Amino acid sequence: MNPIYRSVLNRDVKFAEPGEFAPVKIGRMSIWPPVVLAPMAGVTNYPFRSICKEFGAGLYVSEMINARPLVDGRDKTLKLADFGPGELPRSLQLYGTDPYYVAEAVKRLINEGRIDHLDMNFGCPVPKVTRRGGGAAIPLKPNLLRNIVRAAVRNAQTVPVTIKFRMGINLEFLTFITAGRVAEEEGCAAVGLHARTAAQLYHGHASWDAIAELKQAVKIPVLGNGDIWEAEDALRMMRQTRCDGVIVGRGCLGRPWLFRDLADVFNGSEPSDPPHFGEVLEIMFRHAQRLADWFGERLAMHSFRRHSSWYTKGFRMSAEIRAALMRVETVSQLLNLFCDVDRSQPFPLSAMRVVRGKATGTQKVSLPAGYLDNLDDDTPLPGSGEDAGDGG
Ligand SMILES: Cc1cc2nc3c(=O)[nH]c(=O)nc-3n(C[C@H](O)[C@H](O)[C@H](O)COP(=O)(O)O)c2cc1C
16 A cells, blocks of 8 residues: 555554454344445445445445335335345344334334345434434333344344444443443344434444443443544544444445445454545446436436535545536546546545534524423334434
């Protein structure tokens, strides 16, 4: 690797020694390297998963699917819940707040033979969700959490179920240890912890110490999540926390080759240099074309605009091209914009550890009135299952 990249990348980290790490076992699945693509609403659809998968092995989770519209058989939800030809394992993240709808949704997924792994989301910090007692508010009520998880595990038959959550609502209401124990007692195959509270959103640094604490508290595999920007970070997280695997979110936005680097470091070798601009553009065009084939060009190219800004971050390009990227309607318009750019540009150092995907800032978490008065309550709140479109 070019020393100039090594200088920014913590490359003093030792790559894995033979036998130092093992595949992470999730039910019958054995995942090597122990790396999971984080579910990301609006991002981790089949086209993006297929691009990531070309770079390395691991587990690639779908974007979040709402239980209620899945049960109702809404076309848009069923399309989002679809997997590509030959995609294996088929890993789907489900969001639900009512054990009844979760049970019905899981029955449908299982009866139709749609999935090989089910993940459940209990970490969504979005105000419109927590305000109704959904998302990250659920683990505050362990009995409700238990009933939802039980509904999923019982109906999933032999398909392994994992749950993903945050540390808690805020530093005063930390729920991750209880959530881990509920998962273990209800027969989950693993748990994933995004080591921030809902109040922290994506701000500051993830508290990897919480991952270590959870690992001590449960016997099922723990997947650590938060702030893996480069492959070396995954090794550091695993060594520091003893977690069994890592979940990678924003670090791969516009940089799907991160999965190649992860495979390299876990297999004991140094990752290659990041691609130059010409290679990045080829990956970006491939991604855009697959999205257009999957969702139809218009819808795809609208949703692709933010991917374009992630792929091109830090590269030299005129302000006109950057502005035009935000207006692109077709794949050929996208291709034409890059006719005259300098494709030989090396990957910019300035783009290497840059936060993508979510802005900084914290929040005071909104909860329904009186929500904290009876934390033993297990009644699902009406309307809490809707509108969780923004994920994690
Ligand atoms: C655009 C975006 C969408 C997300 N959607 C979901 C989601 O649907 N379900 C979920 O559990 N987490 C979701 N998350 C959270 C990620 O899965 C992950 O927990 C978080 O980004 C922290 O990991 P990172 O530091 O590697 O990015 C989302 C994050 C982003 C940036």
